[in-house]
Amino acid sequence: MNVLHIEDRRENRLLVRKLLESRGFTVTDAADGLTGIELAFEMRPDLILVDINIPGLDGYTVVTKLKGDPRVADIPVVAITAEGGRKRAISLGFDGFLTKPIHMATFVDELRAFLGGKRETVTDAERTTQLVEENRRVVDHLEAKVRELTRANERLREVDRLKMEVLRNVSHELSTPLTPLLGYVKMLNGAELGPLTDGQKGVLARMDGSLIRLKSLIDNLLNVTRFATGAVSLERSAVDPARLVHHAVAAVRDRAAERRVILDVALEPLETVVVDAGRLADALRQVLDNALKFGPEGQTIRVTGRLVIEGEGDTRSLELVVDDEGAGIPAEQRDRVCDPFFQVDGSATRRVGGAGLGLAIAERTCSLHGGRLTVGVSPAGGVRVTMAVPTRPPAPR
Secondary structure, three states: OEEEEEOOOHHHHHHHHHHHHOOOOEEEEEOOHHHHHHHHHHHOOOEEEEOOOOOOOOHHHHHHHHHOOOOOOOOOEEEEEOOOOHHHHHHOOOOEEEEOOOOOOOHHHHHHHHHOOOOOOOOHHHHHHHHHHHHHHHHHHHHHHHHHHHHHHHHHHHHHHHHHHHHHHHHHHHHHHHHHHHHHHHHHHOOOOOOOOHHHHHHHHHHHHHHHHHHHHHHHHHHHHHHHOOOOOOOOEEEOHHHHHHHHHHHHHHHHHHOOOEEEEEEOOOOOEEEOHHHHHHHHHHHHHHHHHHOOOOOEEEEEEEEEEEOOOOEEEEEEEEEOOOOOOOHHHOOOOOOOOOOOOOOOOOOOOOOOOHHHHHHHHHHHOOOEEEEEEOOOOOEEEEEEEEOOOOOOO
């Protein structure tokens, strides 16, 4: 006979195990209610013993769950407890009630009786009274949990706000000394402070590249914190989408050439759109940068654009699509790649660096325009990122 014993105190589990295994039973232990329920569904024991006062889900919740599932509803469940009352336990679903400390001389025989079909009962009136009291207890418990979760959510929101404030302040402080450094390197590169040797030019070129990457990272940190704190407003103007796209592509062309990547741009005839051209071009550049960063050398990155008309023609959107030939993103992670700082490969040994901010900035830019960014699979099996924004700002309500 297989017995599942759900009890948080180790000494009680050891005592029951010793008593039952010496009489030929097989005993499996669980130290909390949730684990006990999972084991019950997995092993389908012949008998389940449950302490009332256990961590997580208490014994009353455990028996309610077990008796409400047809897979295990017929298994006898016996309460072994120093707390709670017999009438309440039986009314809520227990088939038997044994008090602690257990009577070792009769314990095994009592369990055999339940295995043989014994079931304790209460009157209908007693059951009704106990169920009403249990409903009140559950409502009080849920109310306390809701209040607890509400307070926890408020604390998390405050922590998140403080985190973004710290990031914004740190990013601002980092950008202040970076500006003169970039200027000094530019002066040195231009031989404004005297002639340079070939070796010095090479060192300055590497310094300049590193400073530019650092500036890009700091700018991204500032942008994502501004989005998070609501400090971003759009400066809309009428713009040619083709010009916007080519501006973004030009910004990554040198990096693409370094990796022998082909940038294939195919735009359908497009109408003038009213958007924040600078932010939307930067969002597209962020997407292209990701495609360059995570895709293979020698790949083709395709940028397509078209006008999408939805509904009865009253909603018109500019849709920009970037397809790469990389390894793609697992389906279960596509909903998270637009979260700030999320990395598909977050390990310290990941092949590609970065802070995980590019898609977060692009997604929030689309959202601020009243549009959306979606992540899917490209025809080549890589990543397809679709940016869709209305061609005109939504009418004020």
